[in-house]
Amino acid sequence: MNNKIINFIRNEFDTKEFIPLHVPTFRGNEKKYLNSCIDSTYVSSVGSFVDDFELFMSKITKTTKTTAVVNGTSGLQVGLRLVGVKKGDEVITQGLTFVATANAIAYNNASPIFLDVDLDTMGLSPKAVNDFLEEFGELKEDGCYNKKSGKKISACMPMHTFGFPVHLSELITICEKWRIPIVEDAAESLGSEYKGKPTGSFGEVGVFSFNGNKIVTCGGGGAIVTNNIRLGEKAKFLTTTAKQPHSYEYVHNELGYNFRMPNINAALACAQLEQLDSFLENKRKLANKYMNFFKSEGIKFRTENKNSKANYWLMCVELNDKDERNLFLEKTNGANVMTRPIWQLMHRLPMYKDCQRDEQKNALFLEERIVNIPSSVR
Numbered sequence: 001m002n003n004k005i006i007n008f009i010r011n012e013f014d015t016k017e018f019i020p021l022h023v024p025t026f027r028g029n030e031k032k033y034l035n036s037c038i039d040s041t042y043v044s045s046v047g048s049f050v051d052d053f054e055l056f057m058s059k060i061t062k063t064t065k066t067t068a069v070v071n072g073t074s075g076l077q078v079g080l081r082l083v084g085v086k087k088g089d090e091v092i093t094q095g096l097t098f099v100a101t102a103n104a105i106a107y108n109n110a111s112p113i114f115l116d117v118d119l120d121t122m123g124l125s126p127k128a129v130n131d132f133l134e135e136f137g138e139l140k141e142d143g144c145y146n147k148k149s150g151k152k153i154s155a156c157m158p159m160h161t162f163g164f165p166v167h168l169s170e171l172i173t174i175c176e177k178w179r180i181p182i183v184e185d186a187a188e189s190l191g192s193e194y195k196g197k198p199t200g201s202f203g204e205v206g207v208f209s210f211n212g213n214k215i216v217t218c219g220g221g222g223a224i225v226t227n228n229i230r231l232g233e234k235a236k237f238l239t240t241t242a243k244q245p246h247s248y249e250y251v252h253n254e255l256g257y258n259f260r261m262p263n264i265n266a267a268l269a270c271a272q273l274e275q276l277d278s279f280l281e282n283k284r285k286l287a288n289k290y291m292n293f294f295k296s297e298g299i300k301f302r303t304e305n306k307n308s309k310a311n312y313w314l315m316c317v318e319l320n321d322k323d324e325r326n327l328f329l330e331k332t333n334g335a336n337v338m339t340r341p342i343w344q345l346m347h348r349l350p351m352y353k354d355c356q357r358d359e360q361k362n363a364l365f366l367e368e369r370i371v372n373i374p375s376s377v378r
C-alpha cells in the first residue's frame with residue numbers, strides 16, 4: 001500500500017486535519033426549524049414537526065404510514081412485535097450485521113438465527129434462507145417452526161448493509177412460501193432502491209435510523225414505515241405508551257413504550273430530509289471518483305448491483321486478504337484518515353454465541369476483507 005490512497009482521500013476532502021468516516025452536513029433549514037420549534041414551546045413528544053416528518057418519510061419511502069421513534073433500534077424492536085414475534089420465538093437474520101439488528105430480536109425475548117450473506121450485496125442471502133428452511137423448516141397451521149429447536153420462526157430480518165439492497169424478490173418468494181413476515185432493517189439504506197422501489201417498503205414493516213452517523217440525521221431518531229394501515233396504527237399506539245384515545249383520562253390496556261421522537265429532533269429531521277436528494281447525488285459523485293481511483297490502484301471498490309440503487313451511505317473497499325486489510329487499516333488510521341473494518345460476525349459476541357447458525361462462508365470471507373472509507377457528504 002502506498003501514500004497515493006491517503007493523498008487521494010485528503011485531496012477529495014480538502015483538509016490536512018483528521019478525516020472521519022461519516023459526519024453530518026447542515027446546509028439547509030436546520031437552524032430555522034429548530035428556532036421555530038423552540039419559539040413554539042413544542043419541543044417534546046408532540047408537535048407539528050413530528051407530523052411533518054412522518055408524512056415526509058411516507059412520501060420518500062412510498063409507504064402509507066410512518067411512526068417516528070427515538071432511534072432505529074427501538075423501531076426494530078417494535079417492528080418485530082408488530083408482525084407477531086413473541087417470547088421464545090426465533091427470528092432469521094444475517095450473521096454479518098451491526099449488533100442492533102440482533103439486539104432488537106433479543107429485546108423481544110426471541111432468539112436470532114444467523115444465516116449467511118450474499119457476496120455481492122453483503123446482506124441476507126435468499127439461498128441461505130432457502131437452504132436453512134428446507135433443512136429445518138416445518139409449516140404448521142399458525143406458521144413456520146424450526147424442527148431442531150421446536151420453536152416458531154416468526155420473522156425474517158434482512159439488513160441492507162451500508163445501503164446496498166439485498167436480493168429482495170428472491171427473499172420475498174421464499175418467506176412467502178414459508179409464511180414468515182419480513183421486517184426490513186433499512187437503518188442504513190434511506191434513499192436506496194431495489195427494482196425502482198425504496199428499500200424499507202418491501203417488508204411488512206421497514207425501519208430507518210437517523211443517528212448522527214447515518215445519511216440523514218436528527219441527532220437520534222428512527223422511523224417505522226409500513227403499507228399495512230393496521231400495523232401502522234398499532235406502531236403509533238405501542239410507541240406512545242399504548243394510550244387509548246380519550247380527551248382527559250389515562251387508559252392503557254396493553255404494555256406500551258415511550259419511544260416517541262421529540263419534536264425538536266423531528267425539526268432537525270425535516271430540514272435534513274429536504275436535502276436527501278442532494279446528499280444522494282453528492283455521495284454518488286464521490287463513489288464514482290473512488291471507483292475510478294481504486295480501479296487504477298487494483299483495489300476493489302464495492303458498487304451497487306444492476307437491479308438496485310445504493311445510497312452509498314458508507315463506502316467500502318474489499319482487500320485481498322486479512323493481512324492486506326490490516327495494513328490498509330494501519331496506514332490510513334496512522335495518517336489520520338479514518339477507516340474501519342466491517343463488523344465481527346454476531347456469533348462471536350458472548351450473548352449470541354449459542355444461537356443457531358449456518359456455515360456463513362461468505363460472511364467469514366467479507367469479515368476479513370471489507371473496510372469502510374471516509375464517506376461524508378462534502
Ligand SMILES: *Cc1c(COP(=O)(O)O)cnc(C)c1O
Nearest residue numbers: 071072073098100101187209211
Ligand atoms: C444504525 C443502525 C441501527 C440502529 O439505529 P440507532 O438509531 O442507532 O438505534 C440498526 N441497524 C443497523 C444495521 C444500523 O446500522
